[in-house]
Amino acid sequence: MRQIFRIMLSFWLVTAVISCSALSDATVTVDNKTIINPDYIGNGVQWDPYQLDYGERQLKISQEDWQKLYSRLDFMKPQFIRVMINTTSVIENDVLNETKNYENIAPILEYCQSRNVKVVLGDWGDRMVNSKTNTISENNLKLAARYLDFLVNQKGFNCIRYYNMINEPNGFWAATDENYDLWKNAARYFWSELKIINLDKKVSLLGPDIAIWKTDKVDWITNSVRDLDDAIGVYDIHTYPSKITVNSGEYTSILKAYKDAVPHNKPIVMGEIGFKFVEKQDEALMNENIARAKAKPYASVEDSQMFVYDYVYGSDMADVLIQTVNSGYSGSVAWMLDDAMHRKEQKNKLKVWGFWNILGDEYFGAKEEEVRPWFYAWSLLTKYMPSGCQVHQVSITGNVNIKAVSISKEGKNMMAIVNVSHKELKIKLSSTAMPVLQNVKKFVYAKNQLKLEGDHDLLPNKTKITLDLTKNSVQTIPAEGLLVLTNFDY
Known part of the structure; x- marks a missing residue:
């Protein structure tokens, strides 16, 4: 009898294990007692002054379109926005003309000021340095500091918290032409000018703002720490x-190399983030991207991401953001808000990367002004990852296609799980210490799953859910989909 009992017990145990395995494809475990980031800055988007001159026509953004932009961003609730300019565009005969083109930047900063959005203002680098002579332009750097003073102190835009001197200085395309010392000298001189006018008490530098693909540029971080940590x-x-x-998860190890080089008392953020199909495995996607750009009348073939029209770009951006957050970064800025901001090649060839083109009705085609799917994925992970939130430790077993993040603030929580596989997956959510969450909203981002209302609002798929992870919870996530569970009451 004992032998029979042992056999039956073994059978029951094996059956139970098989049943549990069949119930879910992966397990997401939240350790909300372990905080990997106690004070997250927030997520947002790049929002630059608009080009407006498109060769064939000069356009103007109407008040109606500004309000449409504001309403759409209010749904997203950005916490962190990057605004880049060429200060030399407001310099005439070596003299600063602060009011020139002010109407182009003012609506952007007015929005950020009124919504308490932290802003990175910066200069692309035009004529701030001369890479051929290896010299900095002291006059232009001085005037850039004065222009910042005009915006912060005279116009009252104290939403500007950081300044980014020269975009991607490690690139051959940058004003510095990959020269670290030239960038360092420009940044150091600009910082000295801020100190003279006491702006260093209100604005600090953000840098080094380098573009990276591998771990081979960490020295730009370590050198910046050595030379500029008092300013950054x-x-x-x-x-x-x-x-x-x-999608493979290799991205996390790249991110950590740069995070580990930053002093423990300073945050690191993602100043621009987007996808380019640079690896051999993605060659078919690159070819498809080029073909789509060629077929689009106003798209730059050299610099467009044509998958912004596809739902998969939203789940991929969720994947990249979740890995960035879990690697200890304190914020991310998506490239970019609006196609109408930047041209490439010719004036009417745009960098198609945005959530929309706000001048679609006026010039580029009415369809282009509509909200594209990835806006909703990015918005969910911006809206429900507020400034000041804590990021919890999350572990995942069972499937490499699943990534997850968990945050909390003032008793409210958000969990986001992305599935980058081509099939629907069942995910078991578990935690030994997370409290029972009441009045949880469930959002499902996937094709044919969004509950949309009006021009840009996304409604939860379900509401008033009780979520108890101590008893496990099994959730289904569509292929190339994002699941967001939150009890934030907005």
Whole structure:
């Protein structure tokens, strides 16, 4: 009898294990007692003054379109926005003309000021340095500091917290032409000018703002720490990884190399983030991207991400953001808000990367003004990852296609799980210490799953859910989909 009992017990145990395995494809475990980031800055988007001159026509953004932009961003609730300009565009005969083109930047900063959005203002680098003579332009740097003073002190835009001197200085395309010492000298001189006018008490530098694909540029971080740590309030990098790099999880190890080089008392953020199909495994996607750009009348073939029209770009951006957050970064800025901001090649060839083109009705085609799917994925992970939130430790077993993040603030929680596989997956959510969450909203981002209302609002798929992870919870996530569970009451 004992032998029979042992056999039956073994059978029951094996059956139970098989049943549990069949119930879910992966397990997401939240350790909310372990905080990997106690004070997250927030997520947002790049929002630059608009080009407006499109060769064939000069356009103007109407008040109606500004209000449409504001309403759409209010749904997203950005916490962190990057605004880049060429200060030399407001310099005439070596003299600063602060009011020139002010109407182009003012609506952007007015929005950020009124919504308490932290802003990185910066200069692309035009004529701030001369890479051929290896010299900095002291006059232009001085005037850039004065222009910042005009915006912060005279116009009252204290939403500007950080300044980014020269975009991606490690690039051959940058004003510095990959020269670290030239960038360092420009940043150091600009900082000295801020100190003279006491702006260093209100604004710190953000840098080195390098574009990276591998771990071979960490020296830009270590050198910045050595030379400029007193001036740099937030360190940052830009990444445009390949889809295979992110979906495989290799992206995390790249991120950590740069995070580990930053002092423990300083945050690091992602100053620009988007996808480029640079790896051999993504060659078919690159060819498809080029073909789509060629077929689009106003798209730059050289610099467009044509998958912004596809739902998969939203789940991929969720994947890249979740890995960035879990690697200890304190914020991410998506490239970019609006196609109408930047041209490439010719004036009417745009960098198609945005959530929309606000001048679609006026010039580029009415369809282009509509909200594209990835806006909703990015918005969920911006809206429900508020400034000041804590990021919890999360572990995942069972499937490499699943990534997850968990945050909390003032008794409210958000969990996001992305599935980058081509099939629907069942996910077991578990935690030994997370409290029972009441009045949870469930959002499902996937094709044919969004509950949309009006121009841009996304409604939860379910509401008033009680979520008890101590008893496990099994959730289904569509292929290339994102699941967001939150009890934030907005």
